[in-house]
Amino acid sequence: MRHVFAIAGRELRSLFASPVAYVVLTLFSVLAGFFFLTGVLQFQEYVIRMQTFQLSEQLAELNLNDHVIAPFLHVMSVVLLFLIPGLTMGLFASEKANGTQELLLTSPIKIWELVIGKFLAAAVFVALLVALLALYPALLFWYGNPELGKTLTGLGALFLVGLAYAAIGAFASSVTRSQLIAFLLAFVLLLLLWMLGFLADLGAAGGGTGGDTVSDVLRYLSTAEHFESIVMGLVDTKDLAYFAAMVAAFLILTKAAVESVRWR
């Protein structure tokens, strides 16, 4: 465990010693501010419109959680598709390019300690991103009364998505020595995983027999699907298990990729 913390600590220190961490945090806050503002303005416009037309029933259904916070988290989960690969692209690729891989692999540490340490550093950073993001919904508590539980669950869902993305990004970084390739590979993997749900919907719409099972499997594999259901406030073990399995699977692949230096 000491090695895990040593690796994670060094990774975080390097992240904050280079511009990467600050660039990612700044861009993330700028985008978050933009999307939050548009969300709030749109909500305001709905409210005004419904008041003008005296649609009291619809007005009663409007609430901050479903109409501001949930769409906001949804958009931010898409932003993470771009940002997390930028954060993780250097995890292993830069060690190879720097030659520091030789130091790590000739030290008395185990490869799983290296992989977990790197992932832990990325996880801390994702937690920081989510904490930063939490400031925006927190403003709503000042002016309105959204549900606290649902808000926290939504943020938790975003954190889980971030962890799954980070594991995939770590894997992409472990198979190449080029950070650019690591970034692109991670981004494409994440995008495909995200869009599997659309594919499932199209398949279901086509309506062939047996297509349903395939659609179900695709839908189950899609990150978006599980994210949405937690954001809606439905915390199901099925969804939690999905994120745990994603992280575990990609960390195991990462370990194999790092180890593969020794197979050649």
Place this chain on the structure above:
Amino acid sequence: MIEARGLTKRYGELVAVDGVSFSVAPGEVVGFLGPNGAGKTTTMRILTGFLPATDGTAAIAGHDIFEDPLAARRSVGYLPESPPLYPEMSVEGYLDFVAKIKDVPRGARASAVDRALERCGLREARRRIIGSLSKGFRQRVGLAQAIVHDPPVLILDEPTVGLDPIQIREIRALIAGLADQGQGERARTVILSTHILPEVEAICRRVLIIHRGRIVVDRPLEELKRGGASLEESFTRAIAREPGADEPVAAAGAP
């Protein structure tokens, strides 16, 4: 201190290292010579546990590198051909990190880092960022990294490559100083690869010449130079003949 027995490394058809066996006693400073591509780096990477051997094994300070890899790696300080540095870290922070992953106990870490800084002449540069250091200083940090956990065995892969003559002299003096530390069983064993012959004469007492993956010469430096032959002549003669054509050790010393 180092026992290599029949180390072989094949990459498909290519045989990079072919049945290399040698042993190095505690306190010995051995020069590992050979033309580029002879298998020096591959052999060193196997000894340090970075690469597995296709065949054969080795023991470092009594620990088999495949059966007890962690203990073997703990006994080795290794400076690869390009020093494994993190350019964004400070010298001190970097050495502290290396001490952690090399299992230096928490209480001894600060003094281990201090000692490595001191020995490599880096005391003034301890707070500098590695990326801003000159090549000679980076090489010193590379050496400090190799000795921070006070290993009984040092493996240095071309430690003076790419340095200017003054830096080369400094690094050589540094290595000679590191080798001289300790007495008897505590003495430090050093293997140093190079293709610069004067370097071997300056630092080493024994020479291993590797050519096309095989050891073609293994003898004390003095013996190689006996009879007025320069090291260069012995070297050229050793690698000129086909390895394994006849008894290589005897051939190298013949007039």
